[in-house]
Structures are given as structure tokens and as C-alpha cells.
Amino acid sequence: MKLTTLFVALAATSTMTIATAGDDCVTPDAIVGQGAFPFDSSLATTGVEGQAEAICSFFGSSAIANDIWIEWTADADGDATIATCGTAHDTKIAAYPSGGCPVAGTSLACNDDSCGLQSSMGGVAVTNGTTYLLQIGSFPGSAGGAGALNISISPLTTGTPYCFCDGGGVVPVCGNLGAAGNGCGNSMTAAGAHLDAVGNATVGADTVVLTASDIPPNQPVLIFQGDTAVAMPFGDGIQCAGGFLVRLGISVSATTSADTASMGVVVSVKGGVTAGDLKRYQAYYRDGASACAARFNTTNGYEIQW
Incomplete structure (x- = not known):
């Protein structure tokens, strides 16, 4: 059980949320390549898409709260690592093929707590020039916040x-x-x-x-x-x-x-x-x-x- 999540939820006060850029999967933010990409889900709402993926079931919940959407284009072939390690709040992330809001059951990867209360999806096979849809949010009951999305690609070995x-x-x-x-x-x-x-x-x-x-x-x-x-x-x-x-x-x-x-x-x-x-x-x-x-x-x- 996530005691930290419960403490955050109990301490939270009601605030009005305002939709931010990338808050809807219809209009995701666009990024290209590898590196550290800042994000802020403090004012993000929780959408209906990507809330029931089987591979996203962690600690009894498949949901991703306070989610923002990012359209990421890979700049190399290989295995991508997509992570929020080092971010202060409790994150949860998922990846999908691009081409609009995700269809149920199409998630490529999902993670909750690979590095503390933060998330890291490793071994995501990507192709140079191909775009993927990333869902960045928090565990249900936890607040959103500012952080960095770190993306790297390891070359595919072959033979x-x-x-x-x-x-x-x-x-x-x-x-x-x-x-x-x-x-x-x-x-x-x-x-x-x-x-x-x-x-x-x-x-x-x-x-x-x-x-x-x-x-x-x-x-x-x-x-x-x-x-x-x-x-x-x-x-x-x-x-x-x-x-x-x-x-x-x-x-x-x-x-x-x-x-x-x-x-x-x-x-x-x-x-x-x-x-x-x-x-x-x-x-x-x-x-x-x-x-x-x-x-x-x-x-x-x-x-x-x-």
C-alpha cells in the first residue's frame, strides 16, 4: 500500500484546476530526440483515455491521474528508456503508438515506481523518425507537479x-x-x-x-x-x-x-x-x-x- 499517497491525499486541499498545454491527448505537446524535457502537471486534469490499461495495473489501480500528453519523435533506432526519476512527486507514465488519442489496449509500456515513487519505462523498442504518444501523470490520490522527463535510446544490438x-x-x-x-x-x-x-x-x-x-x-x-x-x-x-x-x-x-x-x-x-x-x-x-x-x-x- 502506498502510505505516501494516502498522506498526500489526506493533506490536499481543494483547488480549481486549469487545463494546461498537453492536458488533452487531442492536443499533445511535441518533443523530439533525447535529453531532459521539463513538464508540469500541477494544473492538469485527469482524462478518460489511458485509464484502464491492463499493463498499467499497479497497487490495485490502472489509472493515471493529473495526466498530460506528449508526442515524442525518436531520433534513433533502439531501446528507449523514458523516466521521471528525480522528480519530486509520485509519478506514473505510459507509452502508446501515435496517431491520436490512444485506443484501449494499445499501450506499449507503463510504469509506476521503478525509482522510488517515480517512474521508468526501459526497453521500449523505437524506430528513428517514428512518433509515440506519452502519458505523464501521477498515481491516483497524489498531486501533480513539475519535473523532468528523461529520454535516452540504447542502440539495438543485432546478431x-x-x-x-x-x-x-x-x-x-x-x-x-x-x-x-x-x-x-x-x-x-x-x-x-x-x-x-x-x-x-x-x-x-x-x-x-x-x-x-x-x-x-x-x-x-x-x-x-x-x-x-x-x-x-x-x-x-x-x-x-x-x-x-x-x-x-x-x-x-x-x-x-x-x-x-x-x-x-x-x-x-x-x-x-x-x-x-x-x-x-x-x-x-x-x-x-x-x-x-x-x-x-x-x-x-x-x-x-x-
């Missing part, structure tokens, strides 16, 4: 790394083992280079970005796509992607990383991927200062189910 040069499988010719999860050691770091990916691996809506990191700077880096998983010594590293190979792109970066986005590559288009394909990826890079003979090395492999 699975494999084929590591850490001694658990094939050993490179030079014996230059890397760290767990990486390719073989190189002249810049004994831990070796790493290949990872984020984004949406959907053909036709592909936002996948493959990134090779911890590579020696000012050296050519090539990223390949293959059909099969292999594991054999190759140069100063291990070849992990085999079968029919497609070179997705090449770059020479002054930094210690290279990615398909900076190469101007849409992975599924360049690789000729169709829905249902399982593809393997790997980066090869020149390592002119290597103590090993071949002077080129590889990252770990990375597989993506499209």
Missing part, C-alpha cells in the same frame, strides 16, 4: 559474435592470441580487434552498422560478408567468414575504428541479402607494424540472421 582468437579454438600461425571475444593481437593492442553490429536487420528497412574497433590507425580496413562460418589460420589472424565472399567496403581511417556507415554502405543491399538469410561478417586490416610475418590481421566473426 552474434563468433570465432575468437582467444585460445579456445584455432591458434594463429604467429601465436598472437587476443582477448576473449576478439580477433588476434595486433601491433596496437595485444587484445586484438573487435567486430560488432547495431541496427535493424530487416531487409528493406536495414539500419545495420558493422564496426571494427581497436585496429591500427591509418591502415586499410575491408569488411566482408560470407555465407558460411569457417575457422582457419589466415594472415596474422583467423578467417571466420567463408563461402561466397562479398566485399562490403574499404576505408583508411585516422582513428582506430572503421564502420560500414562511414563507407556509405547499406549492408543488405551491398551484400544482396534476402529475408531469411544467415550471413557472416568479418573485417580484414593491414598491420604494417606487426611483428608477425603476414602484416595483415582479422577481427572476430559476426553473424546476422536477416
Whole structure:
């Protein structure tokens, strides 16, 4: 039972409420992107929409009182965290698809007390450029108030790394083992280079970005796509992607990383991927200062189910 809520309710005096901007889901306030967005529900009324969502049932109530409505447009693909943590009053929040007032049963997420008496919805899958409707209010019986809505987006990880040069499988010719999860050691770091990916691996809506990191700077880096998983010594590293190979792109970066986005590559288009394909990826890079003979090395492999 929320004793704090009861104390607030008992202490409250009757005041006249005045509708504020965003008080009605027909005319929500609009925000874009990530950051801290101030709000004030002190004068907000309680609407009829979003009051009976099953996933909003906390402490015996599905209602969200003193609610204001915000139309938020995501600026990245990923998992969003939408929170009022740090706000002084007892909050309760929900998220819906945009396109007018919410239809009953369409809530995407809802939360009451994830951080004290404040709220945090994590893991809300969002798409760059898509708008969502947010309901920001308080637990029934609690007063509204001023606060900040904090929004952040974590990139979607996609796929699975494999084929590591850490001694658990094939050993490179030079014996230059890397760290767990990486390719073989190189002249810049004994831990070796790493290949990872984020984004949406959907053909036709592909936002996948493959990134090779911890590579020696000012050296050519090539990223390949293959059909099969292999594991054999190759140069100063291990070849992990085999079968029919497609070179997705090449770059020479002054930094210690290279990615398909900076190469101007849409992975599924360049690789000729169709829905249902399982593809393997790997980066090869020149390592002119290597103590090993071949002077080129590889990252770990990375597989993506499209």
C-alpha cells in the first residue's frame, strides 16, 4: 500500500484546476530526440483515455491521474528508456503508438515506481523518425507537479559474435592470441580487434552498422560478408567468414575504428541479402607494424540472421 499517497491525499486541499498545454491527448505537446524535457502537471486534469490499461495495473489501480500528453519523435533506432526519476512527486507514465488519442489496449509500456515513487519505462523498442504518444501523470490520490522527463535510446544490438582468437579454438600461425571475444593481437593492442553490429536487420528497412574497433590507425580496413562460418589460420589472424565472399567496403581511417556507415554502405543491399538469410561478417586490416610475418590481421566473426 502506498502510505505516501494516502498522506498526500489526506493533506490536499481543494483547488480549481486549469487545463494546461498537453492536458488533452487531442492536443499533445511535441518533443523530439533525447535529453531532459521539463513538464508540469500541477494544473492538469485527469482524462478518460489511458485509464484502464491492463499493463498499467499497479497497487490495485490502472489509472493515471493529473495526466498530460506528449508526442515524442525518436531520433534513433533502439531501446528507449523514458523516466521521471528525480522528480519530486509520485509519478506514473505510459507509452502508446501515435496517431491520436490512444485506443484501449494499445499501450506499449507503463510504469509506476521503478525509482522510488517515480517512474521508468526501459526497453521500449523505437524506430528513428517514428512518433509515440506519452502519458505523464501521477498515481491516483497524489498531486501533480513539475519535473523532468528523461529520454535516452540504447542502440539495438543485432546478431552474434563468433570465432575468437582467444585460445579456445584455432591458434594463429604467429601465436598472437587476443582477448576473449576478439580477433588476434595486433601491433596496437595485444587484445586484438573487435567486430560488432547495431541496427535493424530487416531487409528493406536495414539500419545495420558493422564496426571494427581497436585496429591500427591509418591502415586499410575491408569488411566482408560470407555465407558460411569457417575457422582457419589466415594472415596474422583467423578467417571466420567463408563461402561466397562479398566485399562490403574499404576505408583508411585516422582513428582506430572503421564502420560500414562511414563507407556509405547499406549492408543488405551491398551484400544482396534476402529475408531469411544467415550471413557472416568479418573485417580484414593491414598491420604494417606487426611483428608477425603476414602484416595483415582479422577481427572476430559476426553473424546476422536477416
